Amino acid sequence: MTSPTTQDITADLSPRQNEILQIIRDQGFATLEALAEIFNVSTQTIRRDVIDLSKQGFLQRFHGGAGLPNNMVRLGHEQKNRISPEAKQRIGEQAAAMIPNGASVFLDVGTTVEAVARALGNHHNLRLVTNSMLCASIISAQSHQEVHVIGGMIYGSDGSMVSNDAPAAIRRFALDYCIIGCSGFDDDGTPLDHDRQKVAIKNAAIRSSRHNILVADQSKFHKHPFMRIAEINDFKDFVTDMRPPAHIRDSFKKAGANITVA
Template identity: 45%
Template sequence: MSQTIRHPEILEIARREGKVTVDGLAAHFGVTLQTIRRDLTDLAEEGRLERVHGGAVLPSGTTNIGYEERRVLNPEVKDAIARACAAEIPNDISLFLNIGTSTEAVARALSGHRNLLVVTNNMNVANILAGHGSCEVIVTGGQLRRTDGGLVGNLAGNTIKQFKVDLAVIGCSALDKDGDLLDFDIQEVGVSQTILRQSRKTFLVADGSKFTRSAPARIASLEAIDTFFTDAPLTADLAAKCKGWETEVVVAPDGAPCLE
C-alpha cells in the first residue's frame, strides 16, 4: 500500500481516536515501524499531525478543523451522547442550543419531546427543528459564519440577553486537562459565556476526542456546568475536580453516571 493511500487513512484514524501510535499503525497496515515513522514525519512536516513519543496527535493550532470534517467525525459517538443528554431534558421547558455538531445531534434527538421553546444561534439546529411541530424555535440573529451556520457577534449576544432559559446545552472545541472549556472563535466564546449566564441549568456535550485537542480561547470551567455528557471516563484528577464542583459526569452510550 502506497503512502498516498495510507496518509488519508492515518488522518482519519487520528481524527476518530485523537491520536495514532507507530505500533498500532504498523499492525493496521502491515508495514514496518520505519515506514510508519516516515509517514508520520511527512504528515507532521505538512502541519497535519504533531509528533509525540510513540506516535502523533492532531495539531493544536489556532484554527478549528472544517465543519464538514467535524460533521463526519465520530457521528455514532455524538449520537449516543446526544441521546443520553436528550433523555435528561424534560418536556415543557425553554432551552438553548449553541453552535456545534454535538448540539446539532442533540437537536435531532429531541424529536420525541413536546412543548419546547428552543433559542439558538445555530442555523443548522433551527433547520433540524423546523419540522418539529411541538417545538417553537427562536433564532438569535447575528453575523452568519458561513463555514458552519453559526451566528455570532453583538447582535447574537444581545438577543440572548433578552431570555432566561431553563436549560442550555452547549458544546466546545476542546477541553483542557484542568477542566477548562476552550474554543477558537473569540466572538463565539463571548456568545457562549452569555448563554451560560442566561441559563438556570447547563449541560455540556463533548466527545472524548476533545481531550486530545487544544484551542486558544477559554469559555468557562466545568465548574460552571451542571452535567457533562461524554463517551470516555475522565482522568482521576479531573473526575475528582468535577466531584468537588458538583458537576455530574455521564458517560454514553449507556448514560451511566461516572462514579470515579
C-alpha cells in the first residue's frame, strides 16, 4: 500500500491531526511534549493521534516524537526559496520602499522577509533587530549602523532563533517598523503561523513597533495554520504579489490597513 502524499492530508482526519501533520511537514520532526504544549492537551492524547497517523502512513513514529515517513520530503528553506522568487523580490522591494533611512526595524524570519532584507541594501543608518540568522547575515554586509540579533536556540532550516527570553528582549526596543511574515490566514483574514515560540516573538515585535507591515505571497492565501500572530488592525500595511481573496481583502479594508500588490 502506497503511503498518502501531502495532497491527501485533509480527509478523515481531525483538525488537530491535520495541524500536527502541517507542523511536522514544516519542521521535519516534533516531540510529543512540544505538540502537547502547542495544542494544550496531554502527551497521551498526542501519542494516540501520532499512533493513528502512523498507522495510516502519514507519519513515522520515533522515540518521544514523530517525523515524516521516508516517502515524504519536508519543504525546507532552500525549496521555499525556489517558490515564487520573483514575486518575493517584488514584495521585498515594495516593503523596503516604505521604510525611510534612519528607521529602527524588526525583521522576522522566512524567505519573504529575507527578500525585504536584501532590498534594504541601499538604505542608510538603519537600526535593525532580528531573530533570523539569515536576515542577520544579509544585513550585516550592508551599510547599516546597528544590527541587533536576538539570540536563542537555532530552530528549523530557516535559521530562526527562539528562546523563552526572546519576546522580553524584543520588547526592550522602541521600533519604528516591523516586517512580519505569515504561513497562512484564518477564515476572517487574520494572519496565522504554526509555531508557538515564533508567534510569541512576532507578537512581541508587533507590540513594540509603531508601523507593522505584513508580507506574504499568494501561496499563503489558502493555508490555515493553527496560531494567530496578531489581529488585523495591528497592521498598517499588507504587501503581497496578487490581489487577495475577498475574505482577506475585506477584512484588511475594514481594519483600515492598506493592501499593496507588488
